[in-house]
Amino acid sequence: MATFRLQGSKVLAVSMTGDAVKAKNGSMVAYDGQMAFKKMSGGGEGLRGMVTRRLTGEQMEVMEVRGQGTCWFADRASEINLVSLHGDKLWVEASNLLCTDAGLRTGTSFTGLRGGATGNGLFTTTVEGTGQAAIMSDGPAVVLRVTPQYPLQVDPGAYIAHQGNLQQHFQSGVTFRTLMGEGGGEAFQIRFEGDGLVYVQPSERNTIGGDV
DSSP: OOEEEESSSSOEEEEEEEEEEEEETTOEEEEOSEEEEEEEGGGGTHHHHHHHHHHHTOOOOEEEEEEEEEEEEOSTTOEEEEEEEEEEEEEEOGGGEEEEETTSEEEEEEOTHHHHHHTSOSEEEEEEEEEEEEEEESSOOEEEEEBTTBOEEEOTTTEEEEEEEEEEEEEEOOOHHIIIIIOOSOOEEEEEEEEEEEEEOSSOOOOTTTTO
C-alpha cells in the first residue's frame, strides 16, 4: 500500500512500490523513480461515475499515478490534511479532495440543505474503505470530535469534511431582527450529532447565509 506523509503542510509525498493512488488531475509537482500518469473518467468510477457526477454537478477530475518511487502532490498552496480510514466513510467536497489510496472507493451522496447552504451544490463526494486520503483546506484545518453527549454546530462556509457515524441537520437562527438587517452573520449552521470527526477550516467560503 502506498505511504502518505506530509512534507511541510502544503505538499503531500506518496511513496509507492508498484502500487497506485488516485490524485486530483494536474496536482503532481515532482517525482523520482518511475511513474505513470493516466487520466480517469468519472472520478475514477468509470462510465457510471461519469454520468452520475455530471448529473449531480459533483465534478472531480482524477488521474491514476502508479510507479516505483516518491511522487509529490500540491494544489495552489492549500493546506493538506491526512485522513486514515479503517473501513469507514469520509464525506468531503470534491474540490477539497487531493489524493487517495487507489483501493478506496469514491462515490456521491445527497447532502440536502447542508450542501445548498455551503454553496457547493446538493451532492458531495464520499470516500470509503481502508487506506489513506489527503484533503485540502484554506488554512490549517482543525479536527473536532463529536460524541453523543457533545453535538457540534459548524458554519457551513468553514465545513470541509466529516467521518464516522454522524447525523447532520441544517438549522437556522433567522429571527425578525435578522429580516430587519440586524443579523450577526451567523444565521445558519450545520448541527452534527452522533460519534465522529468534523474537519473545519479557519476560513469561510461565501455561502447563501453568510451575509444574513
